[in-house]
Amino acid sequence: MSQRETPMELNVLQAIELAISHEMEARRNYLALAEEADDPDLRRLLMEIAQEEAGHEASLRSRLRLYEHRVLLRDTLSRYVSPTMAEEILKNPQFLQLGGQRRHLTVLFADIMSFTSLSEKMDPAQVVEVLNHYFTQMVDLVFEHQGTLDKFLGDGLMAFFGAPLPVPRAANQAVACAIAMQQRLQALKKEGATPIQGMRVGVNTGEAIIGNIGSVKRMDYTIIGDVVNVASRLLEVAKEQQAPIVISEATYREVEGNFSLRQGPAVVLRGRREATVSYLVEVPVSP
Structure with a gap:
């Protein structure tokens, strides 16, 4: 049972x-x-x-x-999507194809600023408690914006928008989620509910292969492709620019006019030869 x-x-x-x-x-x-x-x-x-x-x-x-x-x-x-989306998938199981398929998605990476130095000041039980509280808040926001949780990566997380169910304006949902994450963290700090002082978010849009990937004993529903790599690398740009949220040009083209954005520097991401144009997202102050 x-x-x-x-x-x-x-x-x-x-x-x-x-x-x-x-x-x-x-x-x-x-x-x-x-x-x-x-x-x-x-x-x-x-x-x-x-x-x-x-x-x-x-x-x-x-x-x-x-x-x-x-x-x-x-x-x-329910480990990956909101209860509402889980029920919708159960009603329409064709959306959850076990084989690989190519989809247009928006990928979000988020990590905590200076968490290594922060964790050195806490005992292991405190580290786990802080992370679990933080992740609970952030995953709730992913689900609220119709996103799918892919995995936790140490003090970071990866999510995507647009699968397994189609999500209208997925890129907009991802950027709105990133803003909500920053605002939620600021609220937690103001309440004294977390020692975490900041976080970074990188968002990219493009084609990805999605499916159950792994060994015969353990598989995960996940995505792979260059769109994932670029989203991850944008966290490095966010760190260099001291920016809370950095999005790619591909995401910018889909969300332009809906958020307060300014063009960032053209940077050569690790593992690439050509420069990538990035955009910085301004986070409105929570009321």
Whole structure:
């Protein structure tokens, strides 16, 4: 059974298990009566009833297995997407293709500024507590903006927008999410709820290959491609420019006019030869 079932779901499952138990007991009783019956017609009737009870039991077990599979899939999906999106995927499973496919996506990377030096001042339990609190806040924002959590990377995270479900104006959602992340961190700092002093976000848009990637024993639903590499490298630009959010020119073309942006320097990203134009996103002060 899933560890995330609600009390109502547990009550329903217990009721189904009880019904199956009653079906099994009834079938055994009919079979016992059939063995004792002297009348051939009565014996035949009791055997037919026992077979019907067996069919009911099998049907209940089949439905129970389907339900448990759905709960397991829902819980697995909820690691990556919001509950609303998880339910939508369950209704339309064609969106979750297990094989690789090429999609137009927007990728977001975020990491914490100077976390190594910060963590050196805390014991391990405090480090874990601070990170878990921070990630909980940030992942909630990813889900609120229809994003998919890809993975945690030490003190950073990677998310993408536009899969497994199509997301209207995915690039806008990603940039809005980046701004919301910065504003949430500022609010946490103001409340004294976190020792984290700052974070950086890099956003890029382009083609990526998406699918279940890994070994036969462990696979992750993730994306690969140059669009991912560039988004990650933009964090370095954010650090150099002391900017909270840096986006690529590809993302800029899709969000221009919707946010306060200014062109940053053309930089040669690590691993590339040609210069990449970057844009800096201004974060409005939270009310």
